[in-house]
Amino acid sequence: MQLISKRVTMTPIQRLNPAHRPIPPALRLVVGLALLVVLGTLLLMLPISASGPPLTWNEALFTATSALSVTGLSIITPVTALSTFGQVVLLLLIQIGGVGFMVVAVVILRLLGRKVSLVDRLTLSDSLGLLVPGAIISITRRMLVTVVLIEGVGALALFLHWQRDPRLSVEQAAFFALFHAVSSFCNAGFDLFTGTPGFPEGIPRDNLSLIILGSLIFIGGLGIPVITDLLIYYRERRLSLHTRITLIVVTFLVISGMVGFFVAERRVDVGALRDEPLSRQLLITLFQSVSARTAGFAGIADFSDLTPPSQLLMITLMFIGCPPASMGGGITTGTFAILTISLWGFARGLPTPQFGGRSLATGTARRAAAVLTISLFVVLLATWLILITHKGVTMDAAVFEVVSAFATCGLTLNFTSQLNLFGQMVIILVMFWGRLGALTIIIALAQPGRPQLISYPEEQILIG
Amino acid sequence: MQLISKRVTMTPIQRLNPAHRPIPPALRLVVGLALLVVLGTLLLMLPISASGPPLTWNEALFTATSALSVTGLSIITPVTALSTFGQVVLLLLIQIGGVGFMVVAVVILRLLGRKVSLVDRLTLSDSLGLLVPGAIISITRRMLVTVVLIEGVGALALFLHWQRDPRLSVEQAAFFALFHAVSSFCNAGFDLFTGTPGFPEGIPRDNLSLIILGSLIFIGGLGIPVITDLLIYYRERRLSLHTRITLIVVTFLVISGMVGFFVAERRVDVGALRDEPLSRQLLITLFQSVSARTAGFAGIADFSDLTPPSQLLMITLMFIGCPPASMGGGITTGTFAILTISLWGFARGLPTPQFGGRSLATGTARRAAAVLTISLFVVLLATWLILITHKGVTMDAAVFEVVSAFATCGLTLNFTSQLNLFGQMVIILVMFWGRLGALTIIIALAQPGRPQLISYPEEQILIG
Ligand SMILES: [K+]
Ligand SMILES: [K+]
Structure with missing residues (x-):
């Protein structure tokens, strides 16, 4: 390190003709x-989709992106602005x-070589990273x-x-039950109660509904x-590392969130x-803790009532979010x-990050760091763009809105309706990004690296 | 991966008797x-240090921590509360x-085995990671x-x-010049103008002073x-990777900050x-961009005037901060x-993170990820603790204050004076942490790892 090492220059390698390259799976996604x-x-812009005047292009684009990314942020009130056709x-x-x-993501994840141990098993452990077409159909059907x-x-x-609720007709109860079951399971956060005359406070908050x-x-x-891993647990008696870690983290997050909200929101003043x-x-x-990380249903009627510590907790929970392929x-x-795990292993001086008797695969920590870095960058950039183009907006509200879109969560401090056209476009892009996930986008957009035939000498730099 | 691998259990190894272990350098720091x-x-609590009633223990503790961590946040006004002795x-x-x-940190960094190439050269490239006592004295003297x-x-x-300023006597001008030269070079952010009758807006903001x-x-x-590397550049004609990267990053941050403030703060409305x-x-x-990352002098008179996008930019710049050992x-x-660099290398599919014809040393990315993770955790926890214990505080102000303490920056949205005793203690701890840096604290507090004689099987988990 003291000597001046000779520079090694890269040998330029003839690129493959791009026309012959297959479209990478991430880009397809x-x-x-x-x-x-x-x-x-286009469907939402049809006059038949609206109950009154047709949706404008930006209303339709925002609603479609929000629905497809299962976010639930909305600049319209679905139950009043959309006809029954539009609601369907x-x-x-x-x-x-x-x-x-989610199904496509699982299949494509496999194609990308990011191994899902469950899918491995379902596909009879294909080791080439390519699925037999028959297996794809079989997995998809099961899912x-x-x-x-x-x-x-x-x-x-x-x-x-x-259907026992006097405010709902039987047909309404049936359609609402279907809509909200799907919206809940998909963590979409759209609801049809907000705007319905009998429900001024949005979704019913009785115990059984919650x-x-x-x-x-x-x-x-x-x-x-994780779901399929759990479903076959009775037969296999073994959970993959992914499932075990996911369950531990989710339990930890739900309990932390619950305790945090409890401490902050029951204060008497x-x-x-x-x-x-x-x-x-x-x-x-x-409920709020479960819903906070991505679902976007509000457990309390007016989210602006939320105290600042809960806003911060919510932003943190949303930013962490849900398991991959969920x-x-x-x-x-x-x-x-x-x-x-990596931090813990580093503090303990372990040679590799370890958990539960397993070493994490080489490069996993680097990939996680990449995801965190790019995510912080996207959130900060989007928030700054919104702040610079909107007057009278506090940082709180903007950060909350952007992280909510990024996590496809859909909770809001009542700021969505104040977005101007530019702000709507920013939030649309963030929702789109949020649904795809950082890794997919990085892999899809990055130029494939040329195979590297040389290796560079190592040098340390201080990181403090 | 499909088979159930046998668990390997760790062989317990007899620990060394802790009484015989030398105190690790990080812990000494x-x-x-x-x-x-x-x-x-104790010194600041002496009656002779105060111009009026002696400082209370928490005022003295806060001021001492703020000064020693070169932060500059203050719950007193130094020029009115402190006597000349106290100001000295x-x-x-x-x-x-x-x-x-900073000097001790450079020396200890070397003892920790984090190589500083300059120091390497100055110490005739001691390769055992231990400095000859004579070399320590020589480096220290040069610095x-x-x-x-x-x-x-x-x-x-x-x-x-x-001294040409009519509002200052010659003695005042001399002492103020010395005080603010030290306070600026140490990026401490303390000033004696705030509270002086002739300077209602704090430090002079004429062009030459700035x-x-x-x-x-x-x-x-x-x-x-970096400074010493630059000083001997004329002889060596080569900058270390650390200096090159630092200069590039600092230039990038200063320009980004300048452009960002310029766009946000010159808007006519x-x-x-x-x-x-x-x-x-x-x-x-x-000036504000240079000062924002750590110095804590305000380029504009009232920081509460700052627009929300600039607040966000400032928080980001502070959080990134300065080079190590600065x-x-x-x-x-x-x-x-x-x-x-790691993100870029990952996106390009490079086998290791690379920059300027050098591979980054193995484990560097993992260490950087550890620093980012623990830093986010500390900032979020401290902010939450402050929010839960203070009424009527917005998230903005609390995040800004905590990040300012974390980065030993000292800028504030006029919130420091509103902190209650608990909040003061939180900020004191964050300033303390901020000056030491995440790596030092992790290494100091972590239990030394037992040598690991077995290696665990690898398993992938999804990271989305
Ligand atoms: K959602
Ligand atoms: K400072």
Whole structure:
């Protein structure tokens, strides 16, 4: 290191002719979602989709992106602005954006070589990183059957509960049950109660509704790899490392969130839950904690009532988000786990990050650092762009809105409606990014590296 | 991966008797700074240090920590609360906390095995990671001479400029010149103008004052390894990778900050600089950008005037901070550079992070990820603790205050004076942490790892 090392220059290598390259799977995912957004926008702009005047292009684009990215931020009130046809379109967009995308993501993840141990097993451990077409169909069918069963049970439970509500007709109760079961399971956060005359405070917050909706949100938020891993646990008696870590992290996040909200919101002077009995405080904080990371249903009526410590907690939970290949966004619980494990291992002086008797694969920490870095960058840039173009907006509200879009969460401090056209476009892009996830976008947009035939000498730099 | 691998259990290894272990250097740094804080607190509590009633223990503790960590946040007004003796104590604490600590850090960094190429060269490339006592004295002397020269030239320039100011006597001009040269070079952010009758807006903001102060801040913010590397450039004609990266990152950050402030603050309707001529807008935004990352002098009179986008930009710049072994805090420009380079390399599919014909040393990315993770955690936890214990505080103000303490910056949205006792203690701890830096604290507090004789099987987990 003291000597001046000779510089090694890279040998330029003839690039492959781009015309002959197959479209990489990650790029297909990006293009596929973009095409769906265009299709959804066009459908929502049809006069038949609106109950009054047709949606403008930006309203339709915002709503379609929000539905397909299962975010739930909205510049319209769905139940009043959309006809029943429009509401069905919205429901389908949520289902496609949630379930369809999750299934495709699992299949494509496999193609990208990021191994899902469950999928491995389902596909008889294909070791070449390529799925047999038959296996794709088989996995997809299993996943869809699982999803339909869960949503069906949830919708039935909601219907049985809501059809007793005098404010809803039986048809309404049935459609609302279906819509909200899908919206909950897909963690979409869209609801049809806000704007319905009998429900001035949005979704029903009675205990049973919160329990059913919360369960659907929780299951959807676990992600397909974890759900299927759990479903076959009785046979295999073994959970993959991914499932174990996901369950630990999710439990930790839900409990932290619950405790945090509980401490902040039951304070007698300022808390939003100060007037509720203890059992309701517990249930609502649990629901809010489950819902906060991505679902976007509000457990308390007016989110602007939330105290500042809860706003900060919410932003943190949203930013961490859900497991990969789930309904949620954020940096993902996987990245969070890797960063924590890596930090712990570093502090203990371990040669590699380790957890539960396993070393993490080489490069995992580097990948997690990349995800965190680019995510911080995207959130900060989007927030700055909104702040510089909107007057009278506090940093709080803007950060909350952007992180909510980034995590495809959909909670808001009542700021979405104040966005100007430029702000709407920024939020649309962030939602789009949030649904795809940092890794997919990096891989899709990055120019494929040329094979490197030389290696550079190492040098240290200080990092403080 | 499909098979159930056998678990390998760790062989317990007899620990060394802790009584025989030498105190690790990082822990010495932590204990040393803590002892200095106690000493400084006691000195400032002496009746002779105060101009009126003696400082309370928490005022003295806060001021001593703020001075020794070169932060500059203050719950007292130094020029009115402290006697001349007290102001000299403050000056000495700043000098020890800034220069002394920086020198010790460079020496100890070397002992920790984090190689500083310059120091390497100065010590005739000791390859065992241990310094010869004679070399320590020699390095220390060189560094101190450099520092005294820079501060002396700065103080002289300030004196020549300020002694013409009718509001200051010659003795005042001399003491103020010395105090602010040290405070600027140490990036401490304490000033004696705030509270002086002739200067209702704090430090003089004429062009020459800003240029002299800004230059001292900039040089101090580069850090000893970079300064000495630059000083011997004419002989060696080669800069270390650390210096090259630091200069690139600092230039990038200063320009980004300047452009960002310029765009936000000259807007005709809301910007804090809307009434200034263009040349002043350019100078002030440049000064503010240089000062923002750690120095803590305000280029505009009232920081609450700052628009939200500039608040966000400031928080980002502070969080990134300064190079390691400099006067600043934050995650350090080194960590920022590693994360960026690592992200870029990952996106390009490179086997290792690379920059300028060098591979980054193995584990560097993992270390940078650890620093970023723990820093985010500390900032979020401290902010939450403050929000939960203070009424009527917005998230903006609390985040700004905590990041300012974390980066030992000292800028504030006028929130420091509103802190209750608990909040003061939180900020004291964050300033303490900020001056030491994440790596030092992790290494000091972590239990040394037992040598690991087995390696665990690898397993992938998804990170989204
Ligand atoms: K959502
Ligand atoms: K400072």
